Amino acid sequence: MASDLADFGEFVEAELSGLLRYGYVLTGNPHDASDLVQTVLEKIGSRWPSVRRKTTDPVAYIRRSMANAHISRWRRVKRETLVAETPEQRGYTEADPFEHEPLLRAVGQLPPRQRAVIVLRYYEGLSESEIADSLGVSPGTVKSQASKAIATLRTRVGTPIESDG
């Protein structure tokens, strides 16, 4: 039992940076990235031997879990987040490290499932059918979500927005 978790510890040590990075791309901010990685890794770790038996690629398994958790979590917190946006926020510019990266900002504004599809496709390099398996949707859905997302991104990035003022 102790050695199971020693093995899991080594796995976490090796993969944590990569998973945090993936989480950041997926969620768009470091806090949610940490939250997501931690939640998923805790669950995976608590049944590590069975995960190892079930899959030869635990990292891919974890990334899929993160994409799904992100989509469902977003649904849960959506209302709360909207309420938390207080009117006093107006008049200030929110400091954003990607202020001059319109493409990343636009990715961050996509609906969560579309964002997950984009991240899995263009960051993880998965095929449409692999993404379909990962997210538990049909390949047709992946195709339509991807093309919708790309169309949105091209529109947003293609139109310069006056940022001064």
Next chain:
Amino acid sequence: MTEHDDDAELAEFTDGLRASLADDRLALRPTAAAKDAIVAAARRRRRRREIGYATGGSLAVAAALAGGVLLAIPQPGTESSLAQDARPTSAPPAAEARSGADVMARQLAPSRPTRLGPRGYGVLRLGMSYAEIRQTGMLAHPAAPPATGCARYRLAEAGREVRDIVVSAEDGLAVVTASTASTPEGVSVGSTREQVERSYPVDRSAARYTIATGAGGYYRVTIGADDRVSRLQLVNEKQDCG
């Protein structure tokens, strides 16, 4: 536009997208404690599950009889106790909810600031320039360029004691808005009006109190409809952010 042009344009666009998603600024460095914290949490989670399987439906009865067993039963809301293990000081329960996760992405681990003091918060001091603030390692997004005018920043602290800070390009750190942090006198968001009036020499029954700290700043305390503190800010006397 021909279909061929459109395909080439699309390919170019998706190449750019790949490059953007591979941006180095998306890298997060895990803290030294992160691995152990995750392994410990995974172990606790498994242990709780095993206890659940072993005792089944008689869990409640067994817990009531055995006393100490209660500690091993998962409590809603305390699932992620990483921060409790790692923190030297106790913190209000509200601060614990997210702290476990946030501790992982912190770049630095400054000494734990718990108080919204008369001069600042933790190592942050009213009037500090953006560059100085960035150097403390307390910003959530240290890569953000300095803003012109006034800008709001989030901190990378574990417990989110502070909701955000406002920094003026002209006057430095202007406003610190608390989420769970309290004044040295113990006033925090959620405190009653009576508590504020007992702690500070203020006029009675105002909707907003301004309390000079005597150290270049003042507390701005807003009372909500429920007669409790709805907002607590430490404000620099000299600032242009409002």
